[in-house]
Amino acid sequence: xxxxxxxxxxxxxxxxxxxxxxxxxxxxxxxxxxxxxxxxxxxxxxxxxxxxxxxxxxxxxxxxxxxxxxxxxxxxxxxxxxxxxxxxxxxxxxxxxxxxxxxxxxxxxxxxxxxxxxxxxxxxxxxxxxxxxxxxxxxxxxxxxxxxxxxxxxxxxxxxxxxxxxxxxxxxxxxxxxxxxxxxxxxxxxxxxxxxxxxxxxxxxxxxxxxxxxxxxxxxxxxxxxxxxxxxxxxxxxxxxxxxxxxxxxxxxxxxxxxxxxxxxxxxxxxxxxxxxxxxxxxxxxxxxxxxxxxxxx
Amino acid sequence: xxxxxxxxxxxxxxxxxxxxxxxxxxxxxxxxxxxxxxxxxxxxxxxxxxxxxxxxxxxxxxxxxxxxxxxxxxxxxxxxxxxxxxxxxxxxxxxxxxxxxxxxxxxxxxxxxxxxxxxxxxxxxxxxxxxxxxxxxxxxxxxxxxxxxxxxxxxxxxxxxxxxxxxxxxxxxxxxxxxxxxx
Amino acid sequence: xxxxxxxxxxxxxxxxxxxxxxxxxxxxxxxxxxxxxxxxxxxxxxxxxxxxxxxxxxxxxxxxxxxxxxxxxxxxxxxxxxxxxxxxxxxxxxxxxxxx
Numbered sequence: 001x002x003x004x005x006x007x008x009x010x011x012x013x014x015x016x017x018x019x020x021x022x023x024x025x026x027x028x029x030x031x032x033x034x035x036x037x038x039x040x041x042x043x044x045x046x047x048x049x050x051x052x053x054x055x056x057x058x059x060x061x062x063x064x065x066x067x068x069x070x071x072x073x074x075x076x077x078x079x080x081x082x083x084x085x086x087x088x089x090x091x092x093x094x095x096x097x098x099x100x101x102x103x104x105x106x107x108x109x110x111x112x113x114x115x116x117x118x119x120x121x122x123x124x125x126x127x128x129x130x131x132x133x134x135x136x137x138x139x140x141x142x143x144x145x146x147x148x149x150x151x152x153x154x155x156x157x158x159x160x161x162x163x164x165x166x167x168x169x170x171x172x173x174x175x176x177x178x179x180x181x182x183x184x185x186x187x188x189x190x191x192x193x194x195x196x197x198x199x200x201x202x203x204x205x206x207x208x209x210x211x212x213x214x215x216x217x218x219x220x221x222x223x224x225x226x227x228x229x230x231x232x233x234x235x236x237x238x239x240x241x242x243x244x245x246x247x248x249x250x251x252x253x254x255x256x257x258x259x260x261x262x263x264x265x266x267x268x269x270x271x272x273x274x275x276x277x278x279x280x281x282x283x284x285x286x287x288x289x290x291x292x293x294x295x296x297x298x
Numbered sequence: 299x300x301x302x303x304x305x306x307x308x309x310x311x312x313x314x315x316x317x318x319x320x321x322x323x324x325x326x327x328x329x330x331x332x333x334x335x336x337x338x339x340x341x342x343x344x345x346x347x348x349x350x351x352x353x354x355x356x357x358x359x360x361x362x363x364x365x366x367x368x369x370x371x372x373x374x375x376x377x378x379x380x381x382x383x384x385x386x387x388x389x390x391x392x393x394x395x396x397x398x399x400x401x402x403x404x405x406x407x408x409x410x411x412x413x414x415x416x417x418x419x420x421x422x423x424x425x426x427x428x429x430x431x432x433x434x435x436x437x438x439x440x441x442x443x444x445x446x447x448x449x450x451x452x453x454x455x456x457x458x459x460x461x462x463x464x465x466x467x468x469x470x471x472x473x474x475x476x477x478x479x480x481x
Numbered sequence: 482x483x484x485x486x487x488x489x490x491x492x493x494x495x496x497x498x499x500x501x502x503x504x505x506x507x508x509x510x511x512x513x514x515x516x517x518x519x520x521x522x523x524x525x526x527x528x529x530x531x532x533x534x535x536x537x538x539x540x541x542x543x544x545x546x547x548x549x550x551x552x553x554x555x556x557x558x559x560x561x562x563x564x565x566x567x568x569x570x571x572x573x574x575x576x577x578x579x580x581x
Contacts, residue, residue, distance in 0.1 A: 091348045098355035104363045308490040315497040345531045372571040384506040391503035399496035406488040418535040429537030448552045452559030
């Protein structure tokens with residue numbers, strides 16, 4: 001682990017907050033609202049009175065609600081948002097993967113804790129969806145690491161001087177984007193918190209709890225988009241503009257695509273997604289890895 | 299600082315381990331087991347084993363979530379809304395495990411442990427990778443085959459229905475429930 | 482962080498797990514005990530790696546222990562499911578009885 005400058009630690013929360021708000025605002029605008037809507041909604045949730053269910057497991061609910069943004073932030077420490085990561089671990093990719101798996105626990109706990117049938121069904125849906133997206137996602141991450149010959153995020157970003165990994169690992173990149181959406185249970189893979197369940201895992205969350213949970217979901221989306229930049233889009237490389245600006249621009253572009261997918265793609269049922277993931281995505285990512293391995297060995 | 303972190307994590311690991319068998323709610327038991335694993339992952343990270351630490355977090359979160367599903371499936375009172383105990387031979391088990399701990403602790407403190415040979419490598423992850431892909435290739439292959447065998451065996455054991463593909467609904471189960479092994 | 486400290490923590494975890502494995506009636510809880518025991522083994526392995534022989538062999542051993550944990554759980558649940566299907570049993574005491 002290399003020492004990182006203090007400004008990286010200070011800048012990270014601001015960058016994350018900015019991007020989270022941008023994502024929420026874009027979503028509101030795409031849905032036909034104004035860009036100030038997330039602000040109003042946030043204030044409304046802050047002052048809203050909590051609704052109670054019968055015999056909830058409050059401790060587990062709280063753990064789940066807090067773990068969601070916490071996991072996203074802990075995953076973000078290895079992402080070089082603006083040139084340098086806060087903690088450039090030697091096993092950065094594995095760390096990122098481990099932190100995003102924590103989301104499984106967070107969503108399930110939030111769904112379980114309220115003692116509500118819809119919430120529990122939402123939690124189970126997310127576990128099933130997790131079993132579907134996690135393996136292709138891991139293979140996509142490993143493919144990028146294999147192409148660079150390192151698990152350190154910084155080195156992966158700088159191994160793409162000539163050609164972005166997104167160009168010659170298209171399958172891995174596509175699977176990464178798909179699993180980013182699945183991980184944040186967003187848009188086409190938002191069934192765990194779907195409208196057919198009246199809000200799924202988040203159905204009984206009210207007030208500040210709901211605010212933290214929903215903000216954590218946007219945070220996950222942001223962190224997943226930010227990680228795509230060093231992994232597949234050449235990190236901070238680019239002509240004319242400074243590196244940090246390129247990182248932000250690329251992150252914003254990926255984030256916009258992810259947010260946009262909610263408005264324009266139909267929802268995918270997790271059992272169908274499971275079948276597709278195990279019969280199509282896993283073989284496809286394995287083949288992609290084989291190709292990359294042969295190229296790297298050559 | 300490191301020593302403090304070590305003992306805090308150690309105490310949390312053992313404490314949540316005890317909590318697994320002390321709480322009523324199955325969900326809480328599963329997640330305190332998970333907390334114990336996460337503390338152990340922290341200990342591994344403290345020891346400098348970065349890859350294995352992250353791996354423990356990664357695998358144990360997934361494993362415990364799957365475990366939670368089974369827990370709730372097989373327990374009559376998963377939420378712990380009514381207190382209950384499901385133990386047999388509690389005193390004997392306490393005696394055996396307590397006695398074993400006393401013996402082990404005495405042994406740990408009395409034995410003269412050897413001096414360390416060599417120094418930790420600069421990058422333990424690379425060390426592990428080179429070993430697995432080099433001299434320890436056989437271990438890696440055995441692990442791979444064991445995982446594959448486990449996947450097949452557990453599916454064969456758990457799946458309802460026989461050799462004629464996936465059984466839809468309960469009606470097709472029937473006799474197949476007993477003869478699942480035939481698949 | 483001496484070797485003794487690591488081993489004491491490992492022994493404590495192992496014995497808590499052993500208590501669970503010996504005393505719990507439910508098969509799922511019993512498996513949690515087994516997992517805790519392997520957890521202790523992992524801590525001991527980390528201690529030995531750090532303080533006795535910091536080479537790759539120790540790490541490979543830890544990797545095997547972690548894999549064993551996952552495999553044990555997968556097989557355990559498969560067996561419980563098969564047992565439950567066949568006998569409607571999820572308690573260790575009943576599993577020993579003959580079907581009647």
